[in-house]
Amino acid sequence: MHFGPHKAIAGRIVGSVRVRIGEDFLGTHTNYTLDLKVKADIGAASADVIRHALLGHAARQLNKLKLRHQQRMPVAAE
Incomplete structure (x- = not known):
């Protein structure tokens, strides 16, 4: 991470999380x-708080990807 x-928006932290x-x-x-x-509008905060916010954003992104992947795979008819 x-x-x-x-660069342009004050108070916004951007980064990258590898999963x-x-x-x-x-x-x-x-x-x-x-x-x-990942991004978080957290302003000035400690590194731990920023890391927690960015990991929360990454978790939401992973949940969205998982949901889309599950919807694409139809269940076989029995």
Whole structure:
């Protein structure tokens, strides 16, 4: 994870969070990484508070990706 102030918007912190994902699909296990761009309008705060806010944004992004992935995979008719 790395982060810093936004160049144009005061009080906004932007950064990148790298997550590792493991997926089992049709008997094949795949590991891959994603670099998520994250942002938080937190102003001046400690590094721990900023890190917590950015990780929360990354978690929301991962949940959205997971939801979209699940909707694309139709369940087979029985």
